[in-house]
Amino acid sequence: MKEKQESSRRSFIKKLATTTAAVAAGSSLLAAENKVKPFSILKRPPGNSLNDQINIALIGAGGMGTQDAIVALQIPGVKLVAVCDLYDGRLNDAKTRWGADIFTTKIYKEILNRKDVDAVIVGTPDHWHQQISIDAMHAGKHVYCEKPMVHSITEGPAVIKAQKETGKVFQVGSQGVSSLGNEKAHELLKSGAIGQLNYAEGFWARREPLEVWQYPIPADASPQTVDWETYVSNTKKRDFDAKRFFRWRNYTDYGTGMAGDLFVHLFSSLHFITGSMGPNKIYAAGGLRFWNDGREVPDVLLGTFDYGKTQEHPAFNLSLRCNFVDGTSGTTYLKLVGSEGSMDITWDKVTLKRNKTFGSDDPFYLDKLKKAGSGYAERKKMLPPEEIVYDAEKGYLGGPYDHMNNFFTAIRNNGKVTEDAIFGYRAAAPALLCNDSYYNNSPMFWDPEKMHSIKK
Ligand SMILES: NC(=O)c1ccc[n+]([C@@H]2O[C@H](COP(=O)([O-])OP(=O)(O)OC[C@H]3O[C@@H](n4cnc5c(N)ncnc54)[C@H](O)[C@@H]3O)[C@@H](O)[C@H]2O)c1
Numbered sequence: 001m002k003e004k005q006e007s008s009r010r011s012f013i014k015k016l017a018t019t020t021a022a023v024a025a026g027s028s029l030l031a032a033e034n035k036v037k038p039f040s041i042l043k044r045p046p047g048n049s050l051n052d053q054i055n056i057a058l059i060g061a062g063g064m065g066t067q068d069a070i071v072a073l074q075i076p077g078v079k080l081v082a083v084c085d086l087y088d089g090r091l092n093d094a095k096t097r098w099g100a101d102i103f104t105t106k107i108y109k110e111i112l113n114r115k116d117v118d119a120v121i122v123g124t125p126d127h128w129h130q131q132i133s134i135d136a137m138h139a140g141k142h143v144y145c146e147k148p149m150v151h152s153i154t155e156g157p158a159v160i161k162a163q164k165e166t167g168k169v170f171q172v173g174s175q176g177v178s179s180l181g182n183e184k185a186h187e188l189l190k191s192g193a194i195g196q197l198n199y200a201e202g203f204w205a206r207r208e209p210l211e212v213w214q215y216p217i218p219a220d221a222s223p224q225t226v227d228w229e230t231y232v233s234n235t236k237k238r239d240f241d242a243k244r245f246f247r248w249r250n251y252t253d254y255g256t257g258m259a260g261d262l263f264v265h266l267f268s269s270l271h272f273i274t275g276s277m278g279p280n281k282i283y284a285a286g287g288l289r290f291w292n293d294g295r296e297v298p299d300v301l302l303g304t305f306d307y308g309k310t311q312e313h314p315a316f317n318l319s320l321r322c323n324f325v326d327g328t329s330g331t332t333y334l335k336l337v338g339s340e341g342s343m344d345i346t347w348d349k350v351t352l353k354r355n356k357t358f359g360s361d362d363p364f365y366l367d368k369l370k371k372a373g374s375g376y377a378e379r380k381k382m383l384p385p386e387e388i389v390y391d392a393e394k395g396y397l398g399g400p401y402d403h404m405n406n407f408f409t410a411i412r413n414n415g416k417v418t419e420d421a422i423f424g425y426r427a428a429a430p431a432l433l434c435n436d437s438y439y440n441n442s443p444m445f446w447d448p449e450k451m452h453s454i455k456k
Pocket of ligand 1: 059061062063064086087106108123124125126128146147173174230246261
């Protein structure tokens with residue numbers, strides 16, 4: 001592996017030299033600056049526009065499901081024919097948005113029984129993902145299921161089995177995986193741009209009530225407008241509670257906490273960029289510090305994850321943090337760190353930072369080197385750029401569009417998607433085990449290749 005890394009490192013340096021030379025030749029202004037910041041544009045070739053229509057239905061027409069449907073309808077040849085939700089207000093909104101002739105229902109099986117539906121988007125809370133996805137595939141529908149793929153670690157294998165048995169296209173909705181930013185980061189890592197990967201980190205800081213899951217509760221919320229019986233039919237039976245329906249992320253029967261909601265995106269991106277199958281050791285710490293609104297999940301969560309060496313990558317560590325009481329607010333990032341630099345990665349931008357030089361400028365150290373006759377040379381060196389920004393071309397439609405487009409392209413071409421059931425489970429599992437570690441107050445062990453927990 002070392003040899004492979006050395007040759008890819010050399011190839012990156014060669015490319016870097018070409019880029020730097022081109023920039024320097026083209027801009028005397030830039031060259032005059034001390035800090036040269038080459039700037040590359042990320043491009044996506046125009047997509048196919050195919051004539052055959054794909055009819056879709058939306059199951060779970062809340063915030064994200066609606067957004068997914070809006071993006072899906074930007075793909076040529078996609079038509080929305082039906083919407084299912086458990087709350088009248090959402091069904092009315094769907095008719096207002098998409099027209100009175102859209103079929104609406106509170107019973108998802110009525111959607112699955114329709115012959116005119118080719119694919120469904122599952123945008124329900126997490127505790128319904130598994131069952132609806134499996135039922136949909138067995139009913140002959142392709143499935144775009146929101147993340148996390150499953151609500152508990154035991155639920156993944158059945159989704160993988162259903163996908164294999166039915167041969168349907170099944171894609172999980174961590175849309176960053178299809179973005180130009182993730183693609184570029186993958187390419188850069190492979191070319192040796194940051195040397196040998198040893199560490200990655202991700203962080204979310206939030207503070208606004210709406211961002212930390214204190215959603216408004218509609219004035220008409222009641223057992224008459226909400227099908228509560230169905231909502232709790234696959235989990236603990238309770239009396240109607242509007243908070244548990246509209247603020248479901250705060251309760252473990254329905255949501256998967258910060259790890260299932262947010263960490264899972266970073267696992268998806270990280271696994272795509274590195275080619276990893278996942279960590280083998282997971283440890284979480286955190287607490288409920290501020291939002292004492294009845295929530296059952298922490299509002300500060302830290303997770304550390306050990307990734308073992310594989311054919312694809314060296315061993316490295318991952319640290320993820322989420323703080324819902326962050327007075328500075330508003331930060332989200334993913335960073336990969338290697339022996340020669342680092343990358344800050346978003347869906348439409350990658351900022352690559354590299355060491356200027358590995359030599360020291362400490363005068364005492366340099367003096368020592370001189371005295372030791374180590375061959376220290378006074379002559380100045382040519383320095384590589386400290387930072388390169390790869391930015392998406394203007395007009396880039398973004399990761400969500402690319403992800404949806406990949407889903408429909410796979411349906412049309414009888415092809416495959418990257419974020420399939422196996423990928424989705426490998427991204428969800430460490431997030432769910434992070435919660436298990438927090439509640440059990442102990443590290444969790446996982447076999448990422450065979451996809452099962454390990455008892456120690
Ligand atoms: N990919 C992303 O960036 C992203 C962002 C936000 C949310 N999500 C995911 O999307 C899903 C939905 O999140 P949201 O924020 O849109 O929640 P939401 O509460 O706004 O919407 C969920 C909708 O599902 C409906 N519902 C509940 N159970 C149902 C059932 N059995 N059948 C039909 N409808 C049902 C609810 O009435 C509600 O309208 C979650 O899994 C979440 O993790 C993904």
